[in-house]
Amino acid sequence: MKVAVVGGTGNISTSIVRLLLDKGHEVTCVNRAMTAAPADDVETLVVDRRDQERFEAVVQSRSFDAAIDVIAFTPDDVRSSIRAFRDVRHVIHTSTVTVLGEQFDWMPVTEDHPVRPSVPYAANKAAAERVLLEEHYRSGFPVTIIRPSTTYGPRRALRQIGIDSTWVHRIRAGQPIIKVGDGSATHHLLHVDDAAAGFVGALGRERCVGQTYHLVHPHHTTWEEYHRALMRAVGREVDQVGVPADVLQSIDPQRFLFATSIFAHNMLFSAAKILRDVPEFSPRVTLDAGLAETVAYVDEHGLGRDADDLEDRIIDAQRSVAGAVVR
Ligand SMILES: NC(=O)c1ccc[n+]([C@@H]2O[C@H](COP(=O)([O-])OP(=O)(O)OC[C@H]3O[C@@H](n4cnc5c(N)ncnc54)[C@H](OP(=O)(O)O)[C@@H]3O)[C@@H](O)[C@H]2O)c1
Incomplete structure (x- = not known):
């Protein structure tokens, strides 16, 4: 055609x-x-x-x-x-x-x-x-x-708090990353x-x-599991620090728009109709294989090196909350 x-x-x-x-x-x-x-x-x-x-x-x-x-x-x-x-x-x-x-x-x-x-x-x-x-x-x-x-895919290193490539470098440097709440929201990637x-x-x-x-992929994952798959691709494990969605929203509603709406909630969609009508749709790429490709692309193109210090400041503040209350 x-x-x-x-x-x-x-x-x-x-x-x-x-x-x-x-x-x-x-x-x-x-x-x-x-x-x-x-x-x-x-x-x-x-x-x-x-x-x-x-x-x-x-x-x-x-x-x-x-x-x-x-x-x-x-x-x-x-x-x-x-x-x-x-x-x-x-x-x-x-x-x-x-x-x-x-x-x-x-x-x-x-x-x-x-x-x-x-x-x-x-x-x-x-x-x-x-x-x-x-x-x-x-x-x-x-x-x-x-x-x-x-x-x-190779060009897109998204995560729960947004579409950016900076977290690849954070993980490699051993710096923690943010997840929303406990990171257990389900998603189809x-x-x-x-x-x-x-x-x-x-x-x-x-x-x-x-x-x-x-x-949609017939199997869902959680954001926390997805983040761990990217860590495996980088070859280093770092902490995922949970920050409530409403805190992220009050810090920067535009930057965290998806993190505090669609990506903060359980998403569970049926793939049954497309699997029935379009048999060619039969997802094969594992998260590990797909994200290895993403990390290679980010490195090769030098993406995501322009991070500001917002993530560090939020993590420091979040970690100090319990200490501030329990003395
Ligand atoms: N990515 C996701 O996670 C996701 C999830 C659900 C739905 N979607 C939907 O899937 C679609 C594809 O998303 P994507 O991000 O993957 O897109 P994409 O394939 O990256 O599409 C960008 C393409 O559109 C062209 N383009 C952009 N603006 C244009 C314009 N004004 N006139 C003509 N061509 C233009 C770009 O070429 P030039 O820049 O050279 O023009 C490029 O070829 C979107 O409709 C999106 O809403 C995406």
């Missing part, structure tokens, strides 16, 4: 493009060309999608069988995608499980659970989903909505290569049209 990928050079989308090429598809990326394409045989249409008129004209000047839109965040973005991809046989839209919020009526959370976004990013994604489904029911627009959970198998497996599959899927 001739496949357009809006994005194509980032975290999830690089793996999607590589897998599409492996499967013999012809791939065109649509992005601003800030980063080189993942392979030589990929064509790039250079355009900023926020310039909607140009974006739609550039896409419409070509003919595609299918499209994967990785970077539509708002109702406006998806209205533009609907116009740009009006002649395409299948469009996969990338949403997020965060549209479901953090207070659930049942677990594991299935796709029919009410959406209750708790942060602006998720509220926009939820509104974008509604626009697409309305268009599907109105005109038959052939969309599939994929909601990935948190994905990690999916490697980008496993995520790509879900996207590419759904592409062109009739039964997926008009459907919404949770793209």
